[in-house]
Amino acid sequence: MKIITSKRISALSLGTVFAVLTCSAQAVGFKAGETDLELYGYAKLDVIYDLDADLGNAILRNRIPLDDDPGADGHLTMHAFESRLGFTTATMVDGDVLRTVIETDFYGGGGFADGGGELRLRHAYGEWKGLLAGQTWTNFGNVLSLYETIDFNRDLGQGGGRQAQIRYTTGPFSFSAEDPKGTGTGHAGGEVIAEDTNQFRFPDLTARYQGSAGPVQFATAALVRFLEYDADGETVSNSAWSDDSATGWGVMAEARARLTDTLTLRGSVTHGDGIGGYLYLSPAAPGYVSSSGKLETIEGTGGGVSLSAKTGPGLLTLAYGVARADVDDAYRDGAIAGTADERYTSTTLNYLWSTTKYLTYGVEAGYHTREQVDGRDGDAVRLQGMVRFNF
Template identity: 50%
Template structure:
C-alpha cells in the first residue's frame, strides 16, 4: 500500500502523563502516515554556569560538593557553557479496534558525563488500554512537589525523577508498576567510601522487581498525590551469607493554586531502603552488618517546599529541598567508612524564568547547595546559572 503523508503544521501537543514528569509542555510538529499520527518535539538549550565556590558537574550534585577542609574547596570561580540538556523526541498515535496505541522515544545529550556530550535515552515506552511498558519516569512520586529550577538536577528530597524499565497499569488516578530493582533504588552496600559514596556488596542481588503504587487526585485548586514503594533488599553468596530485608517508602505531594498568580507546592518522602528513589539520596539503600551478616535498610527522609509567583512575562520560583539519612546504626555496627558517608543534603534555588515570545524561554538563577557527612563535617556551594531555550 502506498503511504500518504499529510503535514498538519505546528500545534500544541499534550504529552502523556508519563512524559509530563518534565516541567516542559512541548510544542510539536505533527504529520500523518496512513492511520498513524507522528509528532516530533524537543528543544535546543544553552546553559551558562558560574560556580562561585568549587566546580560542580554540569547538572550540579550535592555529593560532589567538597567539604570545607578539602583543598578543592579553596579553588573558587569556575565557568562552563553546555548544551547537554537539548532534547528531541518522537511520539506516535495509532488507532486500533481496542483503543489507541501511543509510543514515545525521547533523549537528550547528558549521556557522556564530564565534557562529553553523548545521546542518552530518556523515555522509550508504549501505552495501550492503560498498560505501559518500556522505560519512563518511575511511578513513585510525580511533579507536584517539584520546584521549577534551571539547574538540571532536581532538588534533594523529591521522589527521583529519573527513568527506568517498568510495566505499569493505570486506571483513572491510580497506577501500579513493577520496576527495575537494580537501577534507581540501588544495591546493598558493603561499606562507604571516604568521598561519601558507597561500595556495592559483591553478594547483593535483585531477585524481585520493585513494586510502586500511586494515586493522583484533585480537590478544587488543590492537586495532590500519594505514592508507595515496596522492594526486597537481598544478599546471597552461595555459602554462609544469605539474608534479605523489606524496603518500603511513601511520598505525599501537593500543588495549591492560591490565586491565578500564586502557586504553593511541597512534598514529603520517607522510607527504609528506598535509596535512589529519593532525589539526591545521601545514603545507600541498605548495608550488611559485618558482625551478623544481616541486611539492614537505611532510613531516608526528605521534603521540599516552594512558591511560584507570576511576574511580567514569566514567573519567580523559590524552592527548598532537604534529604537526610539515619546512619547511626551503621556507624555503631562498624560498617567501613560509615562515619564519613553522606548524611544530609539541602538545596535553595531562586530564579526567574520568562518567555518573550512563544517557544523561547530565558532564565536566571542563584542556588546554594550543602553537604554534610555523618561525622559532622560539611561544605556548601553557590551557583549562578542562566539559560536560553528554543522549543520546537
C-alpha cells in the same frame, strides 16, 4: 504544523506530562499512515558559575566543599548537554489510542560530572488501554510538585527517577512492577553496600492514587521492595527473613495548589526504609551488610516546597529541598566511613521568561549544603543562566 493543546496534555500519561512540560509544550506534528507523529525538543545552552568548588555540569552534592578544605574558588562552565529530542506517536487500535514516546538528551558519557556529549535514552515506552510498558518516570515519583529549574539536577527530596517498568492505570489508581536495580540518578536504586554480589530476583512494586479537591491537586504513593545479596557465592535463602535479605518500603505524598491566578504552591514529602534511589539524590544506598553479615536497611527522608509567581513576562520560583539518610548505625558498624554524606539541602531562586513561544531565557541562584556523618559540613553557591530554543 500542530501544537499540543491543554486538552491533549490532560490525556497523556504522567511521564509524558513531565516530558511535555520540560519542553515548553512545543511540537511539530505530521501523519504517517494511521499514525500521528509529533517531534519535540529544544537546544539549550547552560552558563554556570560556581563561586566555590566546581560542582559539575549538573550539581553534584558530594562535590560541595567542606569547611576549611583547600581548593580553588570560582569556576565557569558552559555546555549544551541538556539539549533534547523526542517524538510521540498516536495510533487508533481497537477503539483506543495506542501511544509511544521516545526521548533522548546528551548527558551520556558521564555528563553529570565532567563528561557528556553522548546520546542518552531518557524515555522509551508505549501505552494502551491503561497498560504502560517501557522506561519512564517511576510510579513512585513526583509529578504535581515538580517545577522548572535551570540546573538539570532538580531540587532534592522528591521521589524517584526513570525506571524500566510495567504499569496499569485505572481511574485515579496506578500500579507498577519496576526494575529493582534502578535507573535514576544518585545511588543505584537497588544495590546495597556489600562486598558480595547483589541479587535481584523480584521487581519493586508500587501503587499510586492521584486526585483533586477544588484548586488543589494531590497524590500519594507506596513502594515495597526486596533487597538481597549473595553472602557465600551461592543463591540466598528463599526466606524473606534470611540474614542475606531484607524488605524495603517507602511512602510519598505531594500536592499542588493554585492560590491565585498568579501564585502556585507545591510541596512533597518522601520517607522509607531501604528506599535508596527512590529518594531523589539520596545521600545513601538502600542498605548495608553489617559486621555480623546481616543485611540492614537505611532509612531515607526528604521533602521540598516551592512557590511560583507570574511576574512580568515570566515566572519567578523560590524553592527549598532536603534529602537525609540515617547512616549512623552503618557508621558505628564500620560499613561506611566518617566521610560518608548523610544530609543535603538546596535553596534556589530562579526566573524564566519567553520573548516568543520558541525562545526561553532564565537565571538561577542556588545555595547548597552537605553534612557528613562525622559532623563536618560545607556549603556552595551556584549562579546559572540559560538560553533555550524550543521546537
